[in-house]
Amino acid sequence: MKKIVSVILMLVLCMSFITGCQNDSNSNSTNNASTEDESATTNKIAINVAALKGPTAIGMVQIMKNAKAGTALNDYEFTIAGTADEFTTDLIKGDVQIAAIPCNLAANLYNKSAGKVKIIGINTLGVxxxxxxxxxxxxxxxxxxxxxxxxxxxxxxxxxxxxxxxxxxxxxxxxxxxxxxxxxxxxxxxxxxxxxxxxxxxxxxxxxxxxxxxxxxxxxxxxxxxxxxxGKNSTVVTGVVAVNSDFADKNPQAVQQFIKEYKESVLYVNANVDSAAQLVEDFDIFKATVAKRAIPYCNITFIDGSEMKTKVSTYLKVIFDQNPASIGGVMPADDFYK
Missing domain, CATH: 3.40.190.10 (Periplasmic binding protein-like II)
Structure with missing residues (x-):
């Protein structure tokens, strides 16, 4: 009888030990998950993004929606302006980190600021x-x-x-x-x-x-x-996405995250015109009725990398030949293309 009691006590002690280990493991898992969530939140970077009322802003409405909901990859603050003059100085200074602006203006700012503004993508072709x-x-x-x-x-x-x-x-x-x-x-x-x-x-x-x-x-x-x-190798490049060079150098991951989100937003806008048009109105860019009819004619896109460089440089050369001052007097160097 004593042997049976001893065996039972041994089993109880073992079970208690195993349960304790499991609780510790679960607790550690919960703490690790919590730490990861906190890390994901704290790793978000505050980014001020500016765009003009029109196609240069329409392409990013899904990012704007996600930013408002707190689900975007970074903490974006958007400024939708009537003219680029409202934010170009801030872009050069770095108070605005990313901006959607006309292609020739981006070249102008690059030349004017000795390379403090560069481009990461084409967001609008001919409009x-x-x-x-x-x-x-x-x-x-x-x-x-x-x-x-x-x-x-x-x-x-x-x-x-x-x-x-x-x-x-x-x-x-x-x-x-x-x-x-x-x-x-x-x-x-x-x-x-x-x-x-x-x-x-x-x-x-x-x-x-x-x-x-x-x-x-x-x-x-x-x-x-x-x-x-x-010729088909040349096309109108209306808008580009510019970035403050210092910000891009210090935050390459954040820039890549923005590019990823922008590409997804463009796909969304072109595939879901009705809902995208409503977002355009919600963010005070244009009335939904106008946006719904206009989006198919806006050539909203996102092109980066070597294709961006080819299209932009070809377009700027034509503009430069018309009036060198239109892009700041000289063609941008290779480092204009981030």
Missing amino acids: LYILQTGDSIKSIQDLKGKTIYTTGKGTTPEYTLDYLLKSAGLNPEKDVTIEFKSEATEVAAMLATSPNAIAMLPQPYATTVMMQNQNIKIALDVTEQWEKYA
């Missing part, structure tokens, strides 16, 4: 369209003798239009009259009041104008015309 109320414009040559209303003097639209006119054998200073307006609404007003008016506008402003006046329609896709004259 310019020539609009008309009649049906007389079927080619660039048909613009001869016409008045063209547009925005963007001293920026990509002006240099793009000049290139197309010259490529078609027209003199921008003699064969056409180009009237620059400060706002797309002014251009829309000219189209509404003049039955034969012609305009060149970017998306989604072109869509907005057509929605307001059903007599206005697309006459020419500027990107198609560009590729007709420059």
Whole structure:
């Protein structure tokens, strides 16, 4: 009997020891998981991201949504501005770490700041369209003798239009009259009041104008015309994603995480136009009704690496040949491409 009691006591002690070990193991696992979660949270980096109202901002709306929900890979704070002047100084200084800006402006900032701004991707290809109320414009040559209303003097639209006119054998200073307006609404007003008016506008402003006046329609896709004259190896690069160089050098993982999220956001926007359009309105970029119709015409993308370098350098060379000052006087060096 004593032997049986001894055996039972031994079993009880063993069971207690095993249970204790398991509890310690579970406790350690829980603590490790907790530590990993805390580490994942504390490893998030605060990043200020700026973009312009329009396609350069539309492509990142899923990141904006995730950032608001706290599920983005980093702690992003977004600024959506009417003009790039509102944040370019901060981008050079590093107070804004990442920004979606016009391609030629990125080259300008790179040259102006001695390389403090570089690019990590193309986020928007051609978004310019020539609009008309009649049906007389079927080619660039048909613009001869016409008045063209547009925005963007001293920026990509002006240099793009000049290139197309010259490529078609027209003199921008003699064969056409180009009237620059400060706002797309002014251009829309000219189209509404003049039955034969012609305009060149970017998306989604072109869509907005057509929605307001059903007599206005697309006459020419500027990107198609560009590729007709420059060849398929060259295309219009409207927007790029720029990064502050010091930030990129010190935080390579955070930059790669942003690129990953941007690519996913672009896929989402192009595949889910309705829900993406609602996000565009939620973040006060454009009305959902406009975004829904405009997104298919915005050429929203994300291209990085060697393909980015080829497309951007080819495009900038054409712009440089039109006006060297448009990109800061010299072609960017290889380190412009991060």
